[in-house]
Amino acid sequence: MRARTITVADASGLKVGDEIAIGWQISPAFVAEHAMNGTWMVFNDTWQPFFWRTVTAVDPDSGAVEIDVPLRYPALVRDQASVRPVTGLLREVALMDVGVANAVGWEDAWSQDQVYAVAMLGVRDAWVMGVKSFVSPGAPAEGKGSGRHLQSGGLTIQRSARVTVADSTLELAQHRGDGGNGYLFEVMQSGEVLVRDCVARAGRHNFVQNWGFGATGIVWLRVHSSEGKAVALMGSEFGTVGLSEFHHSLATANLLDQSVVDDGWGAVNRLAWSSGAGHSATQSAVWNASGKGVVRSRQFGHGYVIGVGPQLTVETSLESPDAAGTAPEDWVEGPGQVGVLDPPSLYEDQRRAVSAAESFQRP
Structure with missing residues (x-):
């Protein structure tokens, strides 16, 4: 393997x-x-x-x-x-220090699905840094949708590899209904992606792996997810908590590392949702997470939740419907010990070890 x-x-x-x-x-x-x-x-x-x-x-x-x-x-x-x-790949492309905003009229926002502000499609060795959303001039001056930044999605990375997203903030989506909307930082069918020091607020799924097989080697490092909400109807902002999550088809060997989760993070069997997402994750880890939300880890095969903070709820029970076919129960270690876990960041510890090994091997 x-x-x-x-x-x-x-x-x-x-x-x-x-x-x-x-x-x-x-x-x-x-x-x-x-x-x-x-x-x-x-x-x-x-x-x-x-x-x-x-x-x-x-x-x-x-x-x-x-x-x-x-x-x-x-x-x-x-x-x-x-x-x-x-x-046909694009190589060494970047977007740096840019403000983005594409919110529009409320009904217009809900008339389209999956509208993104930034898209990286079929890229290698690419990076996005210092990108921040702001109140859109096209948003309503008052009422529904006023003060919003984004029409629906923020950044999407698709069929790509070796991509870094850093020091960026995306927030306040208008369309947070079903159909793939309100995904602020989305990774789809891509690998070796690092999302670090980023903030996502008030999307549907703030940080999300989405659609199809082939999402592996994704690291979310020191990210902060808050105010995620799944909204059912255009006419109302009523909704349920929208988790950041693995969304579709066996995302493999990914890591949430030293991050703050104030809404939730999910890695479960999503059953028939989203055109048959089923097992959304396997062999993935939540390491040294904190926040006031919930981590639901019911992964196919093995999953790991290690060193979570005292206010973060952890759910791994196999009694839930979204645990079907996920035995054994995911490994949980050291709840409430955030801040004393050694190493604080699994990714950075492994990166140091690999760099040291490579330096030793050089003539």
Whole structure:
């Protein structure tokens, strides 16, 4: 599961530096293995990318291909696992120190779904820094929608890898209804994404992994989520707490690290919601989180909640409907001990260890 070398039938078309996708078919056996019969249907019998990688070495004789980042989930011949080249990427693109606002009239905002202020699509080695939303000149002067910053979504990152989002604040979405709205920091089918020192307020799902397989290696570091709300109707701001969450289809090996959660964070079996999201997460960890909200961790296979603060509610019970098929119960360690956990940040500790190892290996 942590292989950095994979073997393919024919590696002659690959060379060092190539960008590739590693994926497999969402086969009946794969669906059954995860107890998702009747739930996972949208992507069934299609090949889906799970990992975006760069080739670092090739042996055409043996078919061995070395990649830059280990795999984090089994890629099986049973599911027709394969390597595919990826072209047409944008590289080393950035958005820095920019204000964004696109709120409009209230009814206009609710007439469209999934309108974003910023989108990073098919990028590599990209970054977003110092982006902040502000009161939109197009928002109503009074009444519903006044004082809002964003029409619906904030930032979306899709089918991308090696992206950093830092020191940014997005807040106050108008449309927080269903249909993919009010997602302030969204990551979709992407890997090796770092979201650090960011604030999200008053979206539907403030920080969210969304739609499809292939979200892995995402780190939310020192982020703050508050006032998330899922609103049912345009005519009313009444709603339920909107959690930041893993939203869809087996997000794998991700980390919420040293962050403040004042509304909630979810990693559960979402069952038939969102066109059959099912198991939303596996092998993911919540580390040293604080805040006044709730963490719901009911992950497929194994999940971890370690070192949460005294005011943060943790829910891992298998008695809830959204725990179906998630046994064993996720591991919880050290509730109420935030601030004394060593290391305070799992990501930064691992980063230091990797940097030290790389320095030692250099001649």
